[in-house]
Amino acid sequence: MLVSARARRVPLPLLEGQTGFLDFDIAVHPGVFVPRSETEELAERAVSALRSLPRCPRALDLGTGTGALALAIAQARPDVSVVAVDASPRALACARRNVRAHGLDEQVEVRKSDWFSHVPERFHLIVANPPYVARPDLATLEPEVRQYEPRQALDGGPDGLSAIRIVLAEAPRHLFSGGAILVEIGHDQGEAVLRFARAASSWVETRVDSDLSGKERFFIGRCG
Numbered sequence: 001m002l003v004s005a006r007a008r009r010v011p012l013p014l015l016e017g018q019t020g021f022l023d024f025d026i027a028v029h030p031g032v033f034v035p036r037s038e039t040e041e042l043a044e045r046a047v048s049a050l051r052s053l054p055r056c057p058r059a060l061d062l063g064t065g066t067g068a069l070a071l072a073i074a075q076a077r078p079d080v081s082v083v084a085v086d087a088s089p090r091a092l093a094c095a096r097r098n099v100r101a102h103g104l105d106e107q108v109e110v111r112k113s114d115w116f117s118h119v120p121e122r123f124h125l126i127v128a129n130p131p132y133v134a135r136p137d138l139a140t141l142e143p144e145v146r147q148y149e150p151r152q153a154l155d156g157g158p159d160g161l162s163a164i165r166i167v168l169a170e171a172p173r174h175l176f177s178g179g180a181i182l183v184e185i186g187h188d189q190g191e192a193v194l195r196f197a198r199a200a201s202s203w204v205e206t207r208v209d210s211d212l213s214g215k216e217r218f219f220i221g222r223c224g
C-alpha cells in the first residue's frame with residue numbers, strides 16, 4: 001500500500017501522518033502544509049531573536065499551518081505567549097492538535113484570522129511563512145507539492161508577492177517599537193520584497209538573509 005501510494009507521489013509525511021521539525025514530532029494532516037527544512041531555519045532565527053526580548057514577550061505566527069513555528073517559539077521560552085493564526089479550518093485543527101500534544105496550550109492560542117483581520121494586539125516578534133509561489137509557477141511544482149499541498153498555502157498571486165505585501169504592509173501596526181518580523185520568501189524575491197518594505201517609513205532595519213543552501217530566503221524587518 002505504501003509503495004502504491006508513493007507511486008501516486010503521496011508525500012511520505014502524509015503517509016506517516018507526521019514529520020520532524022527541529023526536535024518535534026509534528027502531526028500532519030491532508031490539506032495542511034507540511035513544514036519544510038527552510039522553515040526550521042526560520043524557527044531557529046526566531047528562537048535566537050527571542051533571547052533579546054524582555055520578560056513575558058508576545059509573538060505572532062501568521063499562517064501557522066501545523067503550528068510548527070508557534071511550537072518552536074513557545075518551547076524556547078516558557079514566559080513567551082504566542083498567537084498562531086490561519087485562515088484554513090484544517091490547519092487550525094491540526095495546529096490545535098499539535099499544541100495540545102506538546103502540552104503548550106497555556107502558551108499558544110490558535111485563532112482563525114485572515115492575516116491580521118482578527119489580530120488587534122501588538123507583538124515583540126512576528127514570524128510568517130506565507131504562500132509565495134507565483135501563480136504561473138504552480139503548474140511546474142513537483143507532483144508531491146502540486147497535488148497534495150493546499151493551494152491556499154502555496155498561491156502567492158500573480159507575482160508570488162500578494163500575501164507578503166499584505167503581511168509587510170500591516171505588520172508595523174502590530175509590532176511594539178523595536179519589534180521584529182521574520183518572513184520566509186522565495187529565493188528570487190529578495191530584491192522586490194526589500195523595495196516594497198523600504199518604500200514604507202515604518203522600518204528602521206530591513207534586510208534579506210540566505211538559507212543554508214545560499215538562497216535568499218528570509219526577510220527581516222525591525223520597527224522604529
Ligand SMILES: C[S@@+](CC[C@H](N)C(=O)[O-])C[C@H]1O[C@@H](n2cnc3c(N)ncnc32)[C@H](O)[C@@H]1O
Pocket residue numbers: 033034035036039062063064065066067068069085086087088091113114115128129130131152153154
Ligand atoms: C506555506 S504555508 C506555511 C505553514 C506553516 N507556517 C509552515 O511554515 O509550515 C502558508 C500558510 O498560510 C495560510 N494562509 C493562507 N492564506 C492565509 C490568510 N489569508 N490568512 C491566514 N493564513 C493564511 C495557509 O493556510 C498555510 O497554512
